[in-house]
Amino acid sequence: MTSTSLIRHAARATRRETPTHLFAVGQSVRLKGGFGRSALPADIYHVTATLPPTGGSPQYRIRNDDERHERVTTQDSLEPAGMSRPGDGATLIERTFGHGQGTETKQSRDQKAEAGKGSAQA
Structure with missing residues (x-):
C-alpha cells in the first residue's frame, strides 16, 4: 500500500455516522432543568425545524406559544413533553x-x- 492509500483508509475509518434526530417537526417537547434553572411543566415547546448537529448533538428550532421568538437548542437539552418527572403532581x-x-x-x-x-x- 502506498502512503496516500493509507491516509484514505484511515480517513474512512474515523468517519462517524451523523447523529439522528429523535424529535419530529410539530412534536411537543420540554427543556430539561439544569444547574440554577428548573424546567416548568407549563414550558411546553413545539419543534418547528430540525437543524444540523453541533458538537455531536442534533439541533432543533423550538417555539413556545406564549413567546414571539423561536429558540435553537440541542437534542441533549430536550425531553418529550409527555414524560412524567418527579414532583409533577x-x-x-x-x-x-x-x-x-x-x-x-x-x-x-x-x-x-x-x-x-x-x-x-x-
Whole structure:
C-alpha cells in the first residue's frame, strides 16, 4: 500500500455516522432543568425545524406559544413533553404504589373506631 492509500483508509475509518434526530417537526417537547434553572411543566415547546448537529448533538428550532421568538437548542437539552418527572403532581408514595390503593386515611380509621364504640354501647 502506498502512503496516500493509507491516509484514505484511515480517513474512512474515523468517519462517524451523523447523529439522528429523535424529535419530529410539530412534536411537543420540554427543556430539561439544569444547574440554577428548573424546567416548568407549563414550558411546553413545539419543534418547528430540525437543524444540523453541533458538537455531536442534533439541533432543533423550538417555539413556545406564549413567546414571539423561536429558540435553537440541542437534542441533549430536550425531553418529550409527555414524560412524567418527579414532583409533577404526585407524591413519591403515589408514584410508587398508585393513588389510594390499599391505604386508608386517619379520618376513616377514626370513623370506624367511633362506629365500633357506638355498637358496643348498645
